[in-house]
Amino acid sequence: VTNKGNRKLAYKLFKHALALSPRFTEALNKFGEFLEHENVIQADLLYQRALSCDPGYTTAVMNRRRTAPVVAEHDKTVFAEIDKQKKELYKYSAHHPTLRSAMKEFYYQHIYHTVALEGNTMSLDEIRKIIDLKIAVSGKSIVEHNEVVGIAEALKYMNNTLLVKVGNITVHDIKSIHKRVLGFVDPFGAGEFRNNQVFVGRHIPPHPDDVDIFMEQFEEWLNSEEVVHLHPVEYAAIAHYRLVYIHPFVDGNGRTARLLMNFILMKNGFPPVSVEVKDRWEYYETLIAANEGDIRPFVRFIARCTSKTLEDYLFAAELPYLNSNDPEYFKAGYSTFLPNP
The missing domain is CATH 1.25.40.10 (Tetratricopeptide repeat domain)
Structure with missing residues (x-):
């Protein structure tokens, strides 16, 4: 043919x-x-x-x-290109005005995308109102409001506490992230491992009696010699996958896994990335492929998300300064933020 x-x-x-x-x-x-x-x-x-x-x-x-x-x-070339983008970005100061504005904008973007992936119907503007003005949005449920607040608190905790902490990544850190993600939605389940069996599509996560053991092994892997030899993007992507595979919590696993992934990226000098709503299908399809034995499509997907984020940063750095209140700001395509300097 x-x-x-x-x-x-x-x-x-x-x-x-x-x-x-x-x-x-x-x-x-x-x-x-x-x-x-x-x-x-x-x-x-x-x-x-x-x-x-x-x-x-x-x-x-x-x-x-x-x-x-x-x-x-091919994969080696992709990581080399990402490293090149990162090196180019670090020619600019973290206090560069358009980068700082972009950082603020991505904060909202990240919250929007990560809750929207889980079915939250809040718009980007509504999320800004909840976070900046502390006001409720009519027509939206209390749960949707609390999901937004939870991610905002988790991001704050990562920036202000985890990123300045010296030492290994621990199960306690992961529980602490989850506690903030779900703390306003389910205060009793937040930060606690599940005690019932759950099913995620065709994937059957470990039995609840085995979750502690799996998480202990996960902590060992997170701090092992093996990860030293991985590219940071590969390390972050595999960590994300392994956490959702274990599915240690009743709810909030995806949000916590994406935050853990970004925490690892930020610890390695990369800006955090968003899995955008428009890429939802590819995100879940590559996770399914990982469940079936091949994690490479998921790693490549996260690598593309990282490359896009770095591209957006470089784009912001090369633009004249626009205040985030300027209507032209939102036409500029900003979608990223830098970790706290």
């Missing part, structure tokens, strides 16, 4: 076959071969999925030997 029409039909047939039988090894491998010349990363993922179904599938093994080094080199 060489012409575009036939390729389009073939693509649909492969997708249909895998929708009917997601573990159809031959279809996974053939689909990878079909895509390899135009999308080697996607092809490599398909070969990997085929091998997770049948580790001895010879053709997929041979195909992966060909694609894996190419994909590894």
Whole structure:
């Protein structure tokens, strides 16, 4: 199939076959071969999925030997580009006026996106009113108000307490973040591990009796030699995934995981990033892929979010100063903030 029409039909047939039988090894491998010349990363993922179904599938093994080094080199290049953006950003002072304005704006943006991912219907302007003016928004529930306040408190705690703390990241730190995230919604469950079994789509998190053990192991990993050899973005993304995999709390796991991810990024000199509402589908799809055994799509997704954030910072730094009360400010596309200097 060489012409575009036939390729389009073939693509649909492969997708249909895998929708009917997601573990159809031959279809996974053939689909990878079909895509390899135009999308080697996607092809490599398909070969990997085929091998997770049948580790001895010879053709997929041979195909992966060909694609894996190419994909590894691609990922290295992505991280190198992110480091280059970070280095470029640090040529500017953290007190640069447009960067400071951008920092303030992203504070609202981050709260908006992280609660919206969980179904909160507050608009960006309504969130600004709640935080700045301390007023209630008519037509919105008490729970939605308290979710906004909770994230604002958690961000404040991270900036003012955790980032100046010397030492390891601990389970207590994670519980403290969660306590603020959920403290205004569920004061009794905030900062406490669940004591019941939960289900997240097809994923079944650990039994409640095992949560303490899993979290102790997670703390060990967070401070292990292994993470020293990871790029900070990779480290932050895997930490996010591992926390939502354990799902230690009844509610607020996603919000806490995104805050933990940003805490790690900020400790390593990166600005915090948002998972934007428009990227919700890709965010959840890559988390599902991680549950199925391949975390690389999720790491790449977080890397793109990080790159976009750095790009936004650099864009803000190169603009003439605009006050956040200026109507033109919001046309400038600011969406990020720097951690406290």
